Amino acid sequence: MKYVSYIIVFLIYSCSGIEDVNDDGYTPMPNPKLVFQIPSNFPEITYDLTQNPPTEKGFDLGKKLFYDGKLASDGVVSCGFCHIQEFAFTHHTHITSHGVDGQIGERNAQPLHNLAFMEDFTWDGAANFLDSQFIIPITAQEEMNETISNIIIKLESDENYPRLFADAFGDDEVTTERIFKALSQFIVMMASANSKFDKWQREESVMLTADEDAGRVLFDSKCASCHAGTLQTDQSYRNNGLPLDPEFQDYGRERVTGLPEDRQKFKVPSLRNVEMTFPYMHDGRFNSLEDVLDFYTDGITQSSTLDAQLIMEDSSLGLDITDDEKVKIILFLKTLTDNDFILDNRFSEF
Ligand code: HEC
Ligand code: HEC
Incomplete structure (x- = not known):
């Protein structure tokens, strides 16, 4: 095999x-x-x-x-x-x-x-x-x-x-x-x-490239407060600033708790295998990781439940990430792809 x-x-x-x-x-x-x-x-x-x-x-x-x-x-x-x-x-x-x-x-x-x-x-x-x-x-x-x-x-x-x-x-x-x-x-x-990142974390003689490693460090400082730990989620519900879709009016967590302070909060997703799981977000509004990163720098909208981590000291919205840094973060995210899992025939239909 x-x-x-x-x-x-x-x-x-x-x-x-x-x-x-x-x-x-x-x-x-x-x-x-x-x-x-x-x-x-x-x-x-x-x-x-x-x-x-x-x-x-x-x-x-x-x-x-x-x-x-x-x-x-x-x-x-x-x-x-x-x-x-x-x-x-x-x-x-x-x-x-x-x-x-x-x-x-x-x-x-x-x-x-x-x-x-x-x-x-x-x-x-x-x-x-x-x-x-x-x-x-x-x-x-x-x-x-x-x-x-x-x-x-x-x-x-x-x-x-x-x-x-x-x-x-x-x-x-x-x-x-x-x-x-x-x-x-x-x-x-x-x-x-069993992604490259896992093997690196477990010190199984796998090295991240310099750019992947730079992406990892950037991810840790910009993203890991929510996408935390090995599973890349702290399992909380947060509003990461997506504009409300007027058609679906999906209030997310509020639907479950009934609390207005949970409006537009969604579970912080694990980013494992994220290279394969497009389109992204609860309603699949972004097709690529590039679109997601552009959203985090330029697309975040204000609302009463927007997560405070996405509001900068000067009150501007969104994360401060350069284009070069975005490329590195995406290279890091691709180290989370686990081909052994994707191809594991224990889980396959045939
Ligand atoms: C304030 C918490 C927070 C921070 C910081 C944050 N995210 Fe997210 N992220 C979320 C939440 C919540 C969602 C789900 C939102 C939704 O679908 O409504 C999400 C969704 C995503 C998705 C979509 C995953 C999928 O399966 O659809 C990607 C990719 C992503 N974030 C990457 C990042 C990256 C990269 C960073 C850093 C540059 C980052 N996030 C920073 C909270 C955060
Ligand atoms: C029509 C498409 C569709 C079918 C069929 C379907 N799912 Fe899903 N599944 C979804 C969607 C969409 C979500 C997200 C639901 C939400 O957030 O309300 C989901 C979420 C889930 C989750 C939660 C994952 C998580 O991270 O919390 C599990 C588990 C799951 N599905 C298992 C199943 C099982 C088992 C079946 C068969 C009995 C099934 N699904 C059938 C579309 C589907």
């Missing part, structure tokens, strides 16, 4: 369950546990693995569900339709995502990686538990437009799924909880930790 994946998963072959014959007389397959190995340059995870320990069969079931159009009313729009691996599980062809019957959503599909480390989910933090996030795309009219009860009926009558649920969970009952747990097992294992 051309790309040798970074091994973060160690399989421990425990043969428990092999003797259990369930009601159908079906002997579930052996189901080894998957161990989530935290990369040495990463923080602790937030996902409680004890409540849903990933197993080989649970992961396989989650992956099958992730790529299956049965989860949508039209039988076509799977999770993987909007979350495409080669773009770090984002979607490109439309600025905001589009779902069943070509309906256009108002937000840009987020990348899926390192979600085991996140405290809450979506651009406004509408879900504070990964397993419960999935109900949003499944039921949203402009996404999968389906009900959980319908999905359960479809899966129960499928020739393969009941057996796969039995392999993963011990018996063939298809429940909402099991669907969500399996999806979480798949998504939790998606750790992206």
Whole structure:
């Protein structure tokens, strides 16, 4: 194989369950546990693995569900339709995502990686538990437009799924909880930790070029107050000065908290694999990293919730960055691309 994946998963072959014959007389397959190995340059995870320990069969079931159009009313729009691996599980062809019957959503599909480390989910933090996030795309009219009860009926009558649920969970009952747990097992294992930057951070004999390193230093001083730490997010909600889109009137975090002081605040996104996750921002309004950097110097608009870090001492708005510095920051951002993750066939549809 051309790309040798970074091994973060160690399989421990425990043969428990092999003797259990369930009601159908079906002997579930052996189901080894998957161990989530935290990369040495990463923080602790937030996902409680004890409540849903990933197993080989649970992961396989989650992956099958992730790529299956049965989860949508039209039988076509799977999770993987909007979350495409080669773009770090984002979607490109439309600025905001589009779902069943070509309906256009108002937000840009987020990348899926390192979600085991996140405290809450979506651009406004509408879900504070990964397993419960999935109900949003499944039921949203402009996404999968389906009900959980319908999905359960479809899966129960499928020739393969009941057996796969039995392999993963011990018996063939298809429940909402099991669907969500399996999806979480798949998504939790998606750790992206093998970019050039990671290897440099872990001192794995990888050097950043002089320009990339200069970009890193600039990033640390201009951006890392929000895009903080190894994950490049402090996981807070902030208004970074994007003018409000008059069509969508997306107030972001305020939608969740109801608080006017949260108006137009969005989750500070991780910038891992950012080279692949264009278009950028919650509504995909910028196509390139150059556009994003130009926005931070020249495009920031004033509002009552604008983050104070984007207001200069002389009251002018935006960050002070030269064109040459922008080039270096972008070179640094590209060191966050993790091709091992993008090409890791554990997460691929085929
Ligand atoms: C129609 C496109 C579409 C489909 C289908 C879709 N998603 Fe998403 N996904 C999005 C968008 C858009 C967001 C951002 C939502 C928001 O901020 O309100 C998102 C956000 C997420 C997040 C949160 C990521 C984060 O960093 O917080 C997860 C997890 C996720 N999706 C998983 C799934 C799963 C699992 C499925 C299938 C059950 C799925 N998505 C189906 C478009 C889609
Ligand atoms: C005051 C906090 C703050 C600072 C400082 C900041 N950002 Fe951001 N950044 C955000 C927030 C919040 C968002 C999401 C905004 C949205 O979508 O509404 C964001 C979004 C982005 C995105 C889009 C990512 C995506 O997945 O769509 C990029 C790229 C980005 N910032 C790069 C930078 C760079 C480079 C710097 C430094 C030059 C920087 N940011 C400084 C808060 C900040």
